[in-house]
Amino acid sequence: xIDVGSLGALRSVAALGTIARAADExxxxxxxxxxxxxxxxxxxxxxxxAPAGRGVVLTPAGRALLDAAPEVFQSLERCAExxxxxxxGMPTGVLRVAAFSTAIRGLLAPHLPNLxxxxxxxxxxxxxxxxxxxxHSVAAGTADLAIIHDADGLSPRLxxxxxxxxxxTDLGDLVMxxxxxxxxxxxxxxxxxxxxxxxxxxxxxxxxxQWFRRLVADQPGEPDVRHLVDDFATQLSLxxxxxxxxxxxxxxxxxxxxxxxxxxxxxxxxxxxxxAWRRSADASPAIRAVVAELLPGADVS
Numbered sequence: 001x002i003d004v005g006s007l008g009a010l011r012s013v014a015a016l017g018t019i020a021r022a023a024d025e026x027x028x029x030x031x032x033x034x035x036x037x038x039x040x041x042x043x044x045x046x047x048x049x050a051p052a053g054r055g056v057v058l059t060p061a062g063r064a065l066l067d068a069a070p071e072v073f074q075s076l077e078r079c080a081e082x083x084x085x086x087x088x089g090m091p092t093g094v095l096r097v098a099a100f101s102t103a104i105r106g107l108l109a110p111h112l113p114n115l116x117x118x119x120x121x122x123x124x125x126x127x128x129x130x131x132x133x134x135x136h137s138v139a140a141g142t143a144d145l146a147i148i149h150d151a152d153g154l155s156p157r158l159x160x161x162x163x164x165x166x167x168x169t170d171l172g173d174l175v176m177x178x179x180x181x182x183x184x185x186x187x188x189x190x191x192x193x194x195x196x197x198x199x200x201x202x203x204x205x206x207x208x209x210q211w212f213r214r215l216v217a218d219q220p221g222e223p224d225v226r227h228l229v230d231d232f233a234t235q236l237s238l239x240x241x242x243x244x245x246x247x248x249x250x251x252x253x254x255x256x257x258x259x260x261x262x263x264x265x266x267x268x269x270x271x272x273x274x275x276a277w278r279r280s281a282d283a284s285p286a287i288r289a290v291v292a293e294l295l296p297g298a299d300v301s
Contacts, residue, residue, distance in 0.1 A: 018054070172211050
């Protein structure tokens with residue numbers, strides 16, 4: 001009989017391209033993962049991996065095996081969820097959540113006290129991951145729930161084994177020192193209002209940098225970017241110095257204090273935030289409880 005743990009190890013190796021990366025993801029040593037794959041090869045009687053440069057790739061037999069594997073994992077998960085649901089559907093155990101950093105700060109963390117009160121036997125294990133990585137973790141079974149956002153209006157591509165639900169629309173606002181000239185301007189501000197401003201912005205490749213580039217796209221010449229900083233609290237410390245402005249998502253925004261103010265933009269930069277999980281875990285009381293808590297209108301008092 002095929003060992004399910006070994007099948008899961010092969011799935012991670014195939015997705016990540018090396019035994020070492022799969023070992024890091026699974027929390028095993030590279031030797032242990034290699035032994036799992038070899039055990040699986042002995043069980044099916046054919047080679048499943050072949051060397052490819054510094055990594056490995058699936059053999060045709062390995063690809064055929066993994067193509068049939070999702071049904072195995074989904075059936076096993078449905079069995080487990082059926083058992084958990086027997087106990088009056090009460091959420092219990094550990095739920096592994098993979099989420100991008102600002103969703104952890106602005107969406108998940110405020111709801112943790114209420115979750116703890118409503119579901120005392122449920123424990124969340126949160127790992128910071130970008131959306132693509134979070135989706136891979138859920139699909140591979142190393143996380144149970146992903147909190148993701150779209151990229152420049154394009155939703156992440158979900159594997160057919162996953163489903164999702166919209167949770168939140170995150171908007172971006174301009175943040176400046178209270179004494180900055182734009183602080184006295186009429187709201188909402190437009191791209192024409194920010195011509196000639198000095199900026200601190202997130203690095204290229206981030207959604208917030210895409211927001212920024214779209215805002216200044218019609219300006220002549222290159223915008224005056226003084227600082228590229230990924231951490232929003234650090235961005236705001238530079239804004240507090242009084243001479244730069246920042247475009248900050250509301251989920252990412254800590255308390256501003258007395259020296260900083262926000263101004264609304266028109267059109268507002270936005271990104272859609274969703275939760276994603278395996279279809280085979282639809283009946284999970286833990287996933288249902290967390291998603292319900294994160295939906296708009298949930299009490300965070």
